[in-house]
Amino acid sequence: MAIKLFIPGPTVVTEDILKELSLPMIGHRTKKASEIQKRISDNLQKILFTENRILLSTSSGSGLMEGAIRSCTAKRAAVFSIGAFGDKWFKMAKTNGIPADKFSSVMGEPTTPEMVDEALSTGKYDLVTVTHNETSSGIQNPVEEIAEVMKKYPDVIWCVDAVSSAAGSKIETDKLGIDVLITSTQKALALPPGMAICAMSKKAYERTAEVENRGLYFDLRTIWDFIDKKNYQYTSTPCLSIMYAMDKQLQHIINEEGIENRFARHEAMAEYTRAWADEHFRVYPNRKYLSKTLTVIDSHPKGKDWMVDVKELNAFLAERNMTLGNGYGDLKDKTFRIAHMGELTIDDLKEVTSAVEDYLKTK
């Protein structure tokens, strides 16, 4: 029996979707490949609320995060970090030789609109990166408020890491004015890992013309141009198996579950998990900005001065065929994470939380 994953990616992939992975290969330059890729693109636009161009890349989400900051920074990037994944975006800039500054928040706190305004008012930056949902701290950033600030700076390209939230938490890309929104297949989309997705605006595309060394494989301009010229095909051979699975899963999300129902299910799972955490532990981050796709929980059981040994807890859960996430980066062992994204339901969450309660009773 497959182990039930409560980790923030990879998430549980349903049997139906797994079957798609075993379908025969087709030529990636065929009309059929174009048809699949066009349908994927149209459906992703619906889920991400955008008319922007959808670009796919056979890599994990990090590939397009690196591609975005490298392809679209002509002057200097302002990287807003609220944890491990914001820090990673800054490292990508630095290791590619892209001028960038990092603006960090205290762990467990969001990026504020004031921080963004203050940085952009210097006129030094032509690109901003923001993490929508920081998977290490469990924060969902106030992107609606940040969007108001971004409107004051129409020449700045706005990139958003929505890897662990898109398709689980509603993000209205066009309404917010996001230029490059990035996600991966293996989180709330509930697909196997292996492809990165982004929605890119015309404005971001135009900016790439001003950037000299964009690389090739992750150059967003190269990918965009190729899709245009070759009817939704890709510069190199894409992972066709995940394309098949994605095609089917997106149709499931839109036509069977319904996008709004999917968001409501995630919201309900988040509320359940937070309430449970309040009762037995403590929710780690600032409550005003809680993630809808995972809950980061302080490892001290309520009223106790000792911490749960997350490794031991997971060994206990493994006997019941479940696993949850340890804390990430600096928060390892100090917190643990229950992901509630993808195809999980409230009943799944009840199962894992009651197992954690059973574990606590053994102490």
Ligand SMILES: *Cc1c(COP(=O)(O)O)cnc(C)c1O
């Ligand atoms: C998982 C994650 C990433 C990295 O995505 P990969 O697909 O593993 O490259 C980036 N940002 C956030 C917020 C994530 O949760």
